[in-house]
Amino acid sequence: MTTRKKGAMANKDVAGRPPRMKIKKGDHVVVIAGRDAGREGTVILADPERQRVLVQGVNMVRKNKKVDYQGRGAGGSKQGGIINTEAPIHVSNVQLVDPDTKKPARAGYRYDENGAKIRVSRPGGKDF
8 A cells, every 4th residue: 555645745756856847047948827928037046845847926925024124233223014926826837938939838858969958948949
């Protein structure tokens, strides 16, 4: 009888690491699902552990920042209030943009003659 993985280990493969993501920091992506569907942006941060990406200008949320007194004494400058910032979205809700066609494309891999792994667009086969 096999036992199911529970909790944080449910998304991890046999070696105990999270599944790999084909989207990296600096990639140009388009949101394909959710409130911001159709919006494009650049990936600021990729978190493979949580399977989430932070895309510039997408999934904006308002946060209440506590007042922080900068400088000495009570006469320092105050920084606080409501700020707008990006929130992470799941990697399954974004798709890479093909640099040639400017349309969403799946990512695949191929190996060059030196054995280096290169990301390519599917089904076109052009390098990202």
